[in-house]
Amino acid sequence: xxxxxxxxxxxxxxxxxxxxxxxxxxxxxxxxxxxxxxxxxxxxxxxxxxxxxxxxxxxxxxxxxxxxxxxxxxxxxxxxxxxxxxxxxxxxxxxxxxxxxxxxxxxxxxxxxxxxxxxxxxxxxxxxxxxxxxxxxxxxxxxxxxxxxxxxxxxxxxxxxxxxxxxxxxxxxxxxxxxxxxxxxxxxxxxxxxxxxxxxxxxxxxxxxxxxxxxxxxxxxxxxxxxxxxxxxxxxxxxxxxxxxxxxxxxxxxxxxxxxxxxxxxxxxxxxxxxxxxxxxxxxxxxxxxxxxxxxxxxxxxxxxxxxxxxxxxxxxxxxxxxxxxxxxxxxxxxxxxxxxxxxxxxxxxxxxxxxxxxxx
Numbered sequence: 001x002x003x004x005x006x007x008x009x010x011x012x013x014x015x016x017x018x019x020x021x022x023x024x025x026x027x028x029x030x031x032x033x034x035x036x037x038x039x040x041x042x043x044x045x046x047x048x049x050x051x052x053x054x055x056x057x058x059x060x061x062x063x064x065x066x067x068x069x070x071x072x073x074x075x076x077x078x079x080x081x082x083x084x085x086x087x088x089x090x091x092x093x094x095x096x097x098x099x100x101x102x103x104x105x106x107x108x109x110x111x112x113x114x115x116x117x118x119x120x121x122x123x124x125x126x127x128x129x130x131x132x133x134x135x136x137x138x139x140x141x142x143x144x145x146x147x148x149x150x151x152x153x154x155x156x157x158x159x160x161x162x163x164x165x166x167x168x169x170x171x172x173x174x175x176x177x178x179x180x181x182x183x184x185x186x187x188x189x190x191x192x193x194x195x196x197x198x199x200x201x202x203x204x205x206x207x208x209x210x211x212x213x214x215x216x217x218x219x220x221x222x223x224x225x226x227x228x229x230x231x232x233x234x235x236x237x238x239x240x241x242x243x244x245x246x247x248x249x250x251x252x253x254x255x256x257x258x259x260x261x262x263x264x265x266x267x268x269x270x271x272x273x274x275x276x277x278x279x280x281x282x283x284x285x286x287x288x289x290x291x292x293x294x295x296x297x298x299x300x301x302x303x304x305x306x307x308x309x310x311x312x313x314x315x316x317x318x319x320x321x322x323x324x325x326x327x328x329x330x331x332x333x334x335x336x337x338x339x340x341x342x343x344x345x346x347x348x349x350x351x352x353x354x355x356x357x358x359x360x361x
Contacts, residue, residue: 023070049106057117082109083232098235132352133243140175161288167212175190177199180200180202193354196356213262213265220251237355262296280316290323318341347360
């Protein structure tokens with residue numbers, strides 16, 4: 001499935017100083033393409049400091065990154081670190097950049113990372129937590145499409161890389177998808193992405209269960225952890241802060257079903273559980289596959305194909321994902337399903353954070 005897509009080109013798959021520079025250049029282009037000009041400024045400023053020996057330990061660790069910097073989300077780790085520093089109020093000099101005002105970006109960022117290097121370093125220890133409710137519109141649109149293909153319209157959803165579990169509450173949101181409306185009237189939030197192309201199929205669907213995993217889950221009800229999640233929101237996308245606030249309120253009312261577990265173990269264990277008749281079991285994930293180790297990717301593919309071969313019209317299986325295509329600087333909504341749709345199909349191109357969906361069906 002996603003493992004065959006070229007999201008791991010030369011900048012993603014290689015390590016070394018040249019690869020770090022390429023990763024930052026790619027991320028700048030990606031941010032600009034996705035209307036994130038402030039984040040692009042921050043990433044570009046960090047990139048400009050890669051050869052500066054006096055910028056401190058934070059830049060030194062970035063410069064000497066041992067892994068695949070784009071695949072590891074290194075540019076976004078550093079962007080999250082600086083945004084978190086700004087949100088903490090401990091580096092006022094960053095304020096003009098985050099306000100979208102003119103500034104000497106490189107000089108400001110250099111002083112910030114030099115003064116706060118020890119505080120910033122831990123942000124490089126783990127991948128970005130870019131949990132975003134807007135992506136759930138893609139999952140719901142895919143379920144509408146699956147129901148139109150004749151799969152049972154009652155969905156049991158499993159998510160890997162769930163972060164804080166925002167997309168494990170998709171049954172509590174209301175969606176307006178090209179004129180097709182799905183979800184409860186008293187929704188925790190309403191999502192209406194700009195819809196391009198024909199509408200998705202208009203079908204009645206039901207989400208019967210939602211469960212997910214993450215290797216380092218965040219607790220939305222903990223203010224400190226919620227602040228960390230907020231730091232990974234691109235600051236120019238103000239609606240995302242409103243969505244996060246709504247998701248926090250929803251989690252406070254009823255926590256999502258989220259466990260600490262690696263993706264492969266979770267998928268293997270959940271697929272082995274009995275499946276109710278008249279349901280479609282769906283594995284879903286968004287902007288996570290690049291962070292899943294290769295051995296776990298292989299195990300997930302093997303498990304899905306193994307259980308897919310046993311799927312029946314009354315107990316179907318599907319795999320829905322929203323993952324980055326770095327060559328196109330956008331994301332793709334793709335799926336496979338069993339029985340009958342084993343090959344990967346691209347349903348839409350999608351904005352990274354749910355602003356629009358370009359539906360292809």
